[in-house]
Amino acid sequence: SGRGLETLRYGPMKPVGLENPRTGELPHAVVQLRKENRQGTLYNMVGFQTKLTQGEQQRIFRQLPGLGKAAFARFGSIHRNTFICAPELLLPTLQTRKNPQLLVAGQLSGVEGYVESTAMGLLAGINAARLQQKRKPLRPPPQTALGALITHLTESDPRHFQPSNVNFGLFPAWEQKVAKLLRGQIRAERSREAMREWVAGNRI
Template sequence: MRIRVIGGGLAGPEAALTAASLGADVDLFEMRALVNGEPRLTPAHQTIEFGELVCSNSLKSESPNTAPWLLKQEMRRAGSALLRIADQTAVPAGHALAVDRVEFSRHIAEEIASEPRIRVIREEVTSLDAEDFAITIVATGPLTSDALSEDIRRITGSQHLSFYDSISPIVDAESIDMERVYFAARYDKGTADYINCPMSREEYDRFYDALVSAEPAELKDWETCDYFEGCLPIEELARRGRDTLRYGPMKPRGLRDPRTGREPWAVVQLRKENVRADSYNLVGFQNHLKYGEQARVLRMIPGLENAKFLRYGQIHRNTYICAPALLDQTLRLKDNPRILFAGQISGVEGYTESIATGMLAGIYGASLIRGIEPQAAPRGTALGSLVHYITHADAKGFQPANITFDLLLPLDEEIRRKIRDKKERHRMQCERALAEFDQWWRQREQTPAINTAEVL
């Protein structure tokens, strides 16, 4: 029995190399290829190489006790092939792990070529139906071909496949100046869960002028500006008229400021990202501005002058499934456990996160081939927390995510009261996560083999 891995980006090669290292035979499919001496590419890629980094060359922070560092530490302990290659091909980048793109891809290709259990097939896969494979791992990324996207839609249901990502910025709650904002619910209906940032007419005018003149993010040739009406970038909405925002996402009606007794000229509302209320998103503030411009303009909002942004706003093409409705904790389709999803199409964002889910899919697929029920990465680990998010988030409003401390289990309330320093709390979370990871990694193969047909 063989595993079919579809996709030669980051998650696919990682899944293939991981599964092969655990004794599984793998067919790795990649649609990019040389055809009559000419490269057949996707609209985003420039080469046919494995692991091509389309955007930046950074795999994020290597600073100890940060969330990206923690995720990479767990991956290193699990033997991630692509992370090992990234370490080998690293270039100076301060506190980040950045790689030489060409060397990174070349090393991946060499490792795949030297693995006798992997067979590379350069052709497009258009259907997930396959009698020749016991397991299929779909790792086709945000630019999954139209034909395969349609087949995924057929299998999962059209309502569970998204093609555009609309993301509002998220700020660290501790960086909000609470002296300048107030909690209120519109017309005092329900509980006062929203933070409201009030603007005077003068403050609004300055913000508006800065917003409509801000420099947009650069568009790739394969991206378009054909936005959905329901998720227009806030700068596009603003261009429809100076008061458009005041009748839309910045509407002040019903949000009386208890300190003045009056409604402000405009209001920016912040909504909790989680029950711990340690981060808030700017409601309706999806945008397509450069990150530096976002920071400059959004810090003009009263209360956000010193805001620390955990995530900036985005609108871009990004094919992904509604993982909370479709996947279990081992990345398998609930209705078809022979099919696993990994990488950006599974609902994660970022290079490291894509490699991480590819590694997990390879581990789980290899277990299934051997007749072993996969043991999901524990919730307390960074790996487990990332998968827990994509499989347990609100399916109705599901959006992809990077690894952040916001996804990890919080410390006990008593510890949080005693330890006020955030860096120390993060250190303790990392220490706990790595201990839980080590225990899982030691125990995961102790499950006895069973009848493979029962697992599949």
């Protein structure tokens, strides 16, 4: 919200697909409530990470329609993403440069997202096992989603490094011109094929 008065309603408060059935109009902004327990007595306000004090949160949230008499089980806080400067500290195998017996996994490695963090844990686990067996640790092909993330972690400019989700922008550049509508499909097919070959070739 510090970036402008309208910022939030184009983010977590964007009213996409929530037409008022009585008026047919879209609301200016919405607050999403996500059910947190089976009984339906606890709900989470989606996307409400904030630096506001608890008193201010309570004052503001009680002004929202339907929340005037709500009991707040816990208040919002800023999510802290702790990560290392991977380009300076990590090898493409997730080993640390100074101590190759130490591997870094998950969010700490510098990726963003549950799937991405899990993928880094998987690769770190594979390579930890290989090191224990006196075998060479592996780097996944850059054409794969896993390999593209590794490239981001280890080849980005360390002065400006920030965590990233997997996205097609991390994949190798096109060697030839490809129609825009086909790029995602072709990348996915190449990624699956490269991963199959890598897994089979290394007996993972």
